[in-house]
Amino acid sequence: MSAIVGIHNSNHEPVAVEYMQNMMKSLKKYPAKDIQIWNNKNTFFGCHAQWITPESIGERLPYHDYERQLAITADVIIDNREELFNRLQVNQTDRKSIPDSELILLAYHKWGDEVPKHLDGDFAFMIWDEKKQKLFGARDFSGARTLYFHHDHRRFAFSTTIEPLFTLPYIKKKLNEDWLAEFLAIPTIVESVDMSTTVYKSISQIPPSHTITVVDEKVTVSRYCTIEVKKGIKLGSNEEYEEAFRDVFQKAISARTRTHGQVGSHLSGGLDSGSVVSFASKNLIKQNKKLHTYSYLPEDSFTDWTPKYYQADESSLVKETVNYVGNISDNYLRFEGMDPFTEVDDFIELMEMPYKFFENSFWLKGINETANKQGIKVLLNGARGNHSISWGSWKLNINYYTSLFKKLKWLKLNSQLDYYTKNYHTGKSNMLPIITKQAIPTSVNWNKKNHQFRNEFPTIINPSFANKTNVVERLKQYGLDPKSGPVENLTKYRNNYYKQLHAWNKSGVAETKLSLRYSLWNRDPTNDINVIRFCLAIPEEQYVLNGMERSFIRRATKNFLPDKVRLNYHTRGIQGADTIHRIAKHWDCFIDELQQLSNDSLVSEFIDLNVIRNCLSRIGTKPRQELIVENDFKVLTRSLIVYRFLKNIG
Numbered sequence: 066m067s068a069i070v071g072i073h074n075s076n077h078e079p080v081a082v083e084y085m086q087n088m089m090k091s092l093k094k095y096p097a098k099d100i101q102i103w104n105n106k107n108t109f110f111g112c113h114a115q116w117i118t119p120e121s122i123g124e125r126l127p128y129h130d131y132e133r134q135l136a137i138t139a140d141v142i143i144d145n146r147e148e149l150f151n152r153l154q155v156n157q158t159d160r161k162s163i164p165d166s167e168l169i170l171l172a173y174h175k176w177g178d179e180v181p182k183h184l185d186g187d188f189a190f191m192i193w194d195e196k197k198q199k200l201f202g203a204r205d206f207s208g209a210r211t212l213y214f215h216h217d218h219r220r221f222a223f224s225t226t227i228e229p230l231f232t233l234p235y236i237k238k239k240l241n242e243d244w245l246a247e248f249l250a251i252p253t254i255v256e257s258v259d260m261s262t263t264v265y266k267s268i269s270q271i272p273p274s275h276t277i278t279v280v281d282e283k284v285t286v287s288r289y290c291t292i293e294v295k296k297g298i299k300l301g302s303n304e305e306y307e308e309a310f311r312d313v314f315q316k317a318i319s320a321r322t323r324t325h326g327q328v329g330s331h332l333s334g335g336l337d338s339g340s341v342v343s344f345a346s347k348n349l350i351k352q353n354k355k356l357h358t359y360s361y362l363p364e365d366s367f368t369d370w371t372p373k374y375y376q377a378d379e380s381s382l383v384k385e386t387v388n389y390v391g392n393i394s395d396n397y398l399r400f401e402g403m404d405p406f407t408e409v410d411d412f413i414e415l416m417e418m419p420y421k422f423f424e425n426s427f428w429l430k431g432i433n434e435t436a437n438k439q440g441i442k443v444l445l446n447g448a449r450g451n452h453s454i455s456w457g458s459w460k461l462n463i464n465y466y467t468s469l470f471k472k473l474k475w476l477k478l479n480s481q482l483d484y485y486t487k488n489y490h491t492g493k494s495n496m497l498p499i500i501t502k503q504a505i506p507t508s509v510n511w512n513k514k515n516h517q518f519r520n521e522f523p524t525i526i527n528p529s530f531a532n533k534t535n536v537v538e539r540l541k542q543y544g545l546d547p548k549s550g551p552v553e554n555l556t557k558y559r560n561n562y563y564k565q566l567h568a569w570n571k572s573g574v575a576e577t578k579l580s581l582r583y584s585l586w587n588r589d590p591t592n593d594i595n596v597i598r599f600c601l602a603i604p605e606e607q608y609v610l611n612g613m614e615r616s617f618i619r620r621a622t623k624n625f626l627p628d629k630v631r632l633n634y635h636t637r638g639i640q641g642a643d644t645i646h647r648i649a650k651h652w653d654c655f656i657d658e659l660q661q662l663s664n665d666s667l668v669s670e671f672i673d674l675n676v677i678r679n680c681l682s683r684i685g686t687k688p689r690q691e692l693i694v695e696n697d698f699k700v701l702t703r704s705l706i707v708y709r710f711l712k713n714i715g
Contacts, residue, residue, distance in 0.1 A: 066114075066115045066116075066117045066121075066140060066142070066580060066581075066584075066586050067112045067113060067114045067115060067126060067138070067139065067140045067141075067225070068092045068095055068112070068113040068140065068224075068225040068226060068581055069110070069111065069112050069113075069126075069138040069139065069140050069189070069190075069191065069212075069223075069224070069225050070088040070089065070092070070110075070111040070112075070113075070138075070222075070223065070224045070225070070229050071108070071109055071110045071111060071138060071191055071222065071223050071224075072084060072085070072088070072108070072109045072220065072221070072222045072233075073107065073108045073109075073193070073200050073220070073221045073222075073279060074107040074108075074219065074220050074221075075107075075218075075219055075220065075221065075279070075281055075282045076107075076219045076220075077106070077107050078107060078219075079106050079107060080104060080106075080107060080108070080109040084109075084232075084233055085102060085104065085109050085111065087229075087232035087233070088111060088222075088224065088229040088230075088232055088233070089102065089111050089113070089229075090232070091228050091229040091232050092111075092113040092226075092229060093113075094582075095113060095115075095581045095582060095584075096115065096584045097113045097114055097115060098114055098115055098116045098122075099112075099114040099116075099123075099124075099126070100112070100113055100114070101114070101125070101126060101127060102127065103127035103128075103129055103136055103138070105129075105136070105193070105195075108136075108193050108200070110127035110136060110137075110138040110191065110193070111127065111138065112126040112127050112138045112139075114126050115581070115584045116325070117142065117324055117325075117326070117442050117443065117585070117586050118142060118164075118165070118323050118324055118325065119161075119323070119324070119325045120161065120162070120163065120164045120165065121164055121165070122325060124164040124166065126138055126139065126164075126166055128166055128167060128170070130167075130170055133170065133174050134194070134195035134196050135170050135173065135174065135192060135193070135194055135195070136192065136193040136195075137166050137167075137169060137170050137190060137191070137192045137193075138166075138190065138191055139165070139166040139169060139188065139189070139190035139191075140188065140189045140190065140210045140212075140225055140577075141165045141166060141169065141186065141187070141188035141189070141190055141210070142165060142186050142187050142188070142323070142586065142588075143165040143168055143169070143184055143185065143186040143188065144185040144186040144317075144320035144321070144323075144593075145184070145185040145186070145320075146160070146165070146168065147160075148185075149168055149171075149172060149183065149184075150163075150168075152183075153171050153172065153175060155171070165186075165188075166190070169184070169188070169190055169192075170192065172184065173192055173194075173201070178201060178276060178278065179289075180203070181203040181205075181276055181289050181290070182289055182290065184205070185320075185593075185594060185595070186205065186320070187205050187209035187210050187586070187588065188203070188204070188205045188209075188210060189202070189203070189204045189205070189210040189211065189212035189225065189271070190202055190203060191212075191223055197280075198280065198281075199278060199279065199280050200221065200277075200278070200279035200280075201276065201277070201278050201279075202223070202271065202276065202277045203271070203275070203276040203277070203289070204271045204272070204273055204274070204275060205273065205274075206273060206274045206290045206292070206594055207273050207274075207569040207572075207573065207592055207594075208260070208272065208273030208274075208566070208569045208570065208573035209569075209572075209573050209576065209577070209588075209589075209592075210225070210573065210577050211225055211226070211270065211573055211574055211577045211578070212224075212225060212270065212271045213225075213226070213227050213230060213263065213268050213269065213270045213271075214230075214268070214269055214270070214271065214277070215230050215233075215236050215267055215268055215269070216269075216279070216284050217235070218282050219282070220235065221279050221284065222236070225577065225581070226417060226578065226581070227263065227265065227268055227417045228417065230267075230268055236267050236268070237267055238265060238267070238714060239265060239266045239267055240264065240265070240266065240711075240714065241262055241263060241264055241265055241266040242266075242530075242533075242534055242671075243259070243262065243534050243536070243539075244257050244259070244262050244263060244264045245264065245419075245671060245707070246526060246530060246531060246533075246534035246536040246671075247259070247536055247539070247540065248264075248419055248421075248707070249525055249526035249530075249671060249672065249703075249707070250524070250526045250531060250536045250537065250540060250547050251540065251545065251547060252522035252547055253545075254421050254422065254571060255545070255567050255568065255570070255571070256418070256419070256420070256421060256567075256570060256571060257567065257570070258539070258540060258543040258545055258565075258567045259539075259543075259567075260272035260273060260566040260567060260570060261286065263418065264417075264418045264419065264710075271286065272286070272288075272566050273566050273569050273570075273573065274288055274289060274290040274291065274566065275287060275288050275289065276289055291564055292563040292564065292594070292597060292598065292601070293560065293563070293564060293601075294598060294601045294602045296602070297602050297603070297604065298599070298602040298603050299604075300603075303607070303610065303620065306603055306607055306617070306621075307617075307620055307621040307623075309599070310454075310599060310600075310603075310617070310621045311344075311621060313593075313595055313596055313599045314340070314344060314454065314590065314593075314596055314621075315344055315348070316595070317590040317593035317595065317596050318341065318344040318345050318348050318445075318590050319348050320593075321345075321443060321445060321588040321590050321593075322345055322348055322349060322352070322443060322445075323443075324442040324443045324586075325442065326440055326441065326442030326443070326585075327354065327355075327357060327439065327440045327441050327442060328345065328349060328354060328356055328357070328441065328442070328443045328444075328445065329356070329357040329358065329359060329436045329439070329441035329443070329444045329445065329585075330342050330345055330356060330357070330358050330359070330444065330445035330446065331358075331359055331360075331432065331444070331445065331446040331447070332358035332359065332360050332383055332386065332387075332395070333360065333361075333379050333382075333383065333638050334376060334379030334380075334381070334382025334383050334385075334386070334630060334633075334638050335379075335382075335630075335637065335638055336450070336454075336455045336615060336618050336619070336622070336626070336630070336631070337447030337448075337450025337451065337454065337455050337591055337618075338446065338447040338450075339386045339447075339622075339626050339630055339631075340447065340450070340454060340455075340591075340618060340622055340625070340626065341445050341446070341447045341450075341590055341591065342356060342358060342386060342390060342393070342445075343386070343390045343622065343625040343626055344590075344625065345445055345590075346390045346391065346392045346393055347390075347392070349392060350392050355392055355393065355394045356392060356393050356394070357393075357394045357395075357396065357436070357439060357441060358383075358387065358393055358394070358395045358396060359396050359398060359432045359435060359436060359444075360379065360380065360383045360395070360396065360397050360398065361398055361399075361400070361428040361431075361432065361640075362378055362379070362380055362397050362398065362399045363377050363378055363399065363642060363643035363646070364399050364400075364401055364643055364646065364647065365399060365401070366646070367642075367643040367646045368646075368690075369642070370642075370690040370691060371639055371642055373636075374635060374636055374637065375636065375637060375638070375639040375642070376636050376637065376638050376639065377638075377639055377642035377643065379638045380397055382629065382630050382633070382638075383395070383397070385627045385629045385630055386626060386627060386630055388627075389626065389627035389630075390625075390626075396435065396439075398428070398431060398432065398435060400427065400428055400431045403427045403428075403431060403647070404427060404644075404647035404648045404650075404651065405423050405424060405425075405426050405427045405641075405644060405647070405648065405702075406647075406648040406651050406654075406655055407651065408426050408427045408430065409423075409426075409705065409706055409709055410709060410713075411430075412426045412430070413706065413709055413710050413713065415430075415578050415579070415582065416574055416575065416578060417574075417578070418574070418710070419703075419706045419707050419710045420571070420575075420706060421571070421699075421703055421706075422571065422575075423644075423699075423702040423703070423706065424640065424641030424644045424693065424702075425640055425641055427647075428641075429575065429579065430579065432444075433579045433580075433582070433583040433585065433587075434583055436583065436585055437583035437584055437585055441585050442584075442585050442586065443585065443586050443588055444580075444585050444586070444587050444588070445588055445589070445590065446587060446588075446589050447589065447590070447591045448572055448589050448591070448592070449572075449589055449591045449592035449597075450591035450618075452559060452562055452563070453591050453592070453596055453597050453600045454591050454596065454600060454617075454618050454621075455615045455617075455618040456559065456600060456608050456615070456617070457608040457609065457613075457614050457615035457616060457617070457618075458555070458614055458615075459614055460555060461555050461605075461608060461609055461614070462485065462609045462612075462614055463499060463500065463503060464503075464555060465481075465605070465606065465609040466478060466481060466482065466485075466496070466500050467500050467503045467504045469481065470500050470501070470504045471504050481609075481610075481611075481612055482496055482497075482612070483612070484611045484612025484613070485612030485613075486612070487612065488611075488612045488613060488634050489612075489634055489635075521696065522696050522699070522700075523676050523679075523680065523696060523697070523700050524547065524673070524676065525672055525673055525676050525677070525700050525703070525704060526671070526672065526673065527669070527670060527671055527672055527673045528673065529670075530670060530671050543565065543567065544561060544565065545567075556605060559601070560601070563597060563601065572589070572592075600617075603617070613634070614634070619631050619632060641693060642690075642693060644693045645688045645689065645690050645691075645692050645693055646688075646690060648688070649688040652687075652688045655705075656681070656686060658705060658708075659677065659681055659701055659704075659705060660681065662674075662677060662704060662705060662708045663677045663678045663681060665708070667708070667711055667712065668704070668707065668708050668711060671707070671711075672704055672707065676700065677700070677701065677704055680697040680698075680700050680701050681701065683697050684697050684698060684701070
């Protein structure tokens with residue numbers, strides 16, 4: 066793992082030594098095992114290396130291949146090393162000594178610009194091809210590693226983080242109003258939809274699934290990968306689907322536990338992180354290593370206010386998993402005294418942009434910090450699981466039962482409802498009216514009723530700013546209408562989810578920058594491209610069988626997870642339930658700052674201050690625990706983060 070930087074002068078002027086030094090100096094806040102540069106007249110590469118895999122220890126980066134006249138600097142872990150070695154016909158005796166960066170160069174020498182299509186893993190790299198006088202780079206399919214750049218008609222500069230680019234005197238720090246408009250207009254956790262842009266007008270980024278080519282003064286960015294399944298997987302039985310999944314998922318886990326250090330994992334009481342932990346623990350036994358797990362819990366003084374179907378403290382379910390799986394060193398972290406309000410400035414500095422996950426920021430940072438102190442080099446998570454391995458919901462089940470109803474498959478419908486009503490302690494008399502109403506809409510009033518329940522998230526963007534940036538129409542072009550109602554066609558939604566790039570941005574930015582700070586690599590096996598393709602290719606019926614929501618992962622993890630977790634239909638964890646409890650001691654300061662914001666001309670151009678004042682009026686002056694689930698609180702915290710960011714950049 067590395068932070069990489071570089072400059073290429075297309076006008077053939079030598080790169081100024083001062084520019085090289087300043088870019089490298091700005092990375093010194095991150096720990097490093099090695100710091101090196103490579104300079105060839107008008108092209109400079111730098112690398113601030115952190116060694117994660119066994120092959121990366123002592124790795125030369127930047128690396129110059131004199132024979133092939135290629136140079137590379139890379140932030141990379143390649144997961145399909147053996148496949149690539151076989152296809153490239155590399156001698157067995159050489160394979161262990163070849164680091165991932167040199168493997169990419171060998172692959173580039175064979176496949177040229179097509180090389181990213183052959184790579185599995187997390188990567189961002191730049192290659193200088195001396196023979197072709199061409200700069201070429203790429204970012205992995207989901208953007209797990211960031212790569213920013215600036216270019217004009219004479220110069221091209223790139224960096225893993227944004228700050229080094231601003232050390233160059235010709236790059237000015239100016240707000241990108243289009244990006245900010247998207248951030249404010251999108252009600253979900255997504256920050257923006259155009260993945261070629263950033264919050265700064267002068268800084269672009271290579272989007273996930275894209276390559277970049279620089280020849281002379283021309284910069285070309287091209288998409289090399291789109292996840293879509295044109296041919297489904299058809300197997301002979303449910304058990305065959307489950308076994309095939311376990312094989313694909315185990316390969317993803319094995320690839321992500323390749324490190325010379327210790328392996329850790331986030332662990333909640335749910336299915337996604339539990340599945341990751343159960344497979345990883347078994348894999349690490351072969352390496353004579355224990356898996357270290359990290360579970361966030363509320364403060365001891367917190368009183369659980371949530372409904373009985375939520376669990377703010379998931380420690381009982383976590384311990385069920387730990388005891389059942391074995392080979393685990395478990396850590397339960399309450400982060401006493403920490404809160405997301407006092408972390409805002411630090412997290413803005415870390416992210417280099419506004420963010421929307423206010424409630425989770427402090428414990429994400431805390432887990433990374435704790436893992437670093439315990440020698441963890443790879444920190445696993447299951448963040449993408451809801452859209453891959455554990456796909457499913459009550460609504461998906463209802464859609465399936467409705468399809469059986471429409472096809473007149475009464476016996477199968479009756480059988481599936483028998484399972485469902487038993488699992489969820491309900492009756493067919495409750496289910497059939499819902500199914501019938503969805504299958505045979507009786508009047509337009511049904512649609513009008515749905516219309517009333519459209520997203521009620523307050524529109525916080527200043528209407529004039531929205532019109533100026535044409536943000537609503539721009540979002541619609543990406544299939545994201547801020548005023549749209551609930552998703553009706555879940556299958557279409559899921560397929561489009563993986564074709565769009567914006568869903569990945571938050572995780573890529575946060576995980577790259579947390580990993581640089583704490584010298585470890587955040588990795589998500591549920592986001593493995595082969596796992597995603599498998600989960601998209603199997604019949605949708607697999608996700609709803611036997612009256613179970615998220616049926617497939619529940620069945621596939623039999624004998625991997627305890628039944629109290631695997632077959633838990635009745636409770637679910639809720640992250641950040643103690644957020645208001647934690648910031649209560651700062652509540653007056655929190656409200657005071659929001660009052661200042663609501664009257665500040667700095668943000669009035671961008672944010673509708675009347676909305677802020679109305680939200681403030683509704684939440685009152687006293688901290689209420691349930692505010693955490695209310696849109697007013699989300700509006701206020703997001704606005705506060707934008708306010709701080711705007712003040713910091715002047």
